[in-house]
Amino acid sequence: MEPTRKRPRKSRAKSSAGDTGNYLDGQLLIAMPVMEDERFARSVIYVCAHSSEGAMGIIVNRPAGSIDFPELLVQLDIIEKSDSIKLPESAESMKVLKGGPVETGRGFVLHSSDFFIKDATLPIDDGVCLTATVDILRAIANGGGPKHAILALGYAGWAPGQLEDEIQGNGWLHCAADEDLIFGGDVEEKYLRALQKIGIAPGMLSAEAGHA
Structure with a gap:
């Protein structure tokens, strides 16, 4: 499997290739x-x-090995190292995953639909969204992010x-x-x-x- 960097537009049309039926987003x-x-x-x-x-x-x-979310926030200059002990529980327990082999240096947050950033958040299906801007990381660090979220480094x-x-x-x-x-x-x-x-x-x- 060779990954591609091109991210397609969302579509609900029928698949014309094979017998897989509808497209599988969501x-x-x-x-x-x-x-x-x-x-x-x-x-x-x-x-x-x-x-x-x-x-x-x-x-x-x-899992993304030894990388944890508080440490990542410090590396991205979202918080000071001394502030890591003040993070809300949701940020402390945030999972950091290897999302795939493409753009592994970029973070993608898969999250519940109770959080939305205009022109940045992609609604997917069944209350799940994707946001790839640093603003959602700041919101999570401040306790104002989505109820459920995982941070993935890279994608497939x-x-x-x-x-x-x-x-x-x-x-x-x-x-x-x-x-x-x-x-x-x-x-x-x-x-x-x-x-x-x-x-x-x-x-x-x-x-x-x-x-x-």
């Missing part, structure tokens, strides 16, 4: 065990945009028709998203929970492609 992609690309093995991806121009999504189950991208081809080629399952799988804790367990959501145990998966 749904979850679940990597099949046969996924050969190590960057996406056992990943769960929330699809933020999908159209005839390609697709863009955020991996929601891969697909060229036109590429995601459809990968689904047909047994790369991904897909299913409806839910709040717990997007924003919940136990990040490392999300892959198994996503499979359980669609009634599949890892041992049941074969080399045949499919979708829920």
Whole structure:
């Protein structure tokens, strides 16, 4: 899978490629065990945009190592180091994830729809939005951000028709998203929970492609 930097416009039209039906923005992609690309093995991806121009999504189950949110706020000069102990609980517990291999130096906040910045926030589906400006980080640091949020460094991208081809080629399952799988804790367990959501145990998966 070669990521693309082009982020498509949101569309709800029918897919013309393959039998995947509607475009998958607002749904979850679940990597099949046969996924050969190590960057996406056992990943769960929330699809933020999908159209005839390609697709863009955020991996929601891969922690960003030793990076924590308060430290990131200091690095971005949003707060002083001495102020990190004054952060609200929502900021202290904010998850920082590896969102994908494209633009890994840029932050993308996937969040609940109770927070919105005009001309900056993209509504996606079922009360989930995406904002990629530093203003939302300031709001979270001040206790005025969304109720639920994760910060992803980078994103996953697909060229036109590429995601459809990968689904047909047994790369991904897909299913409806839910709040717990997007924003919940136990990040490392999300892959198994996503499979359980669609009634599949890892041992049941074969080399045949499919979708829920």
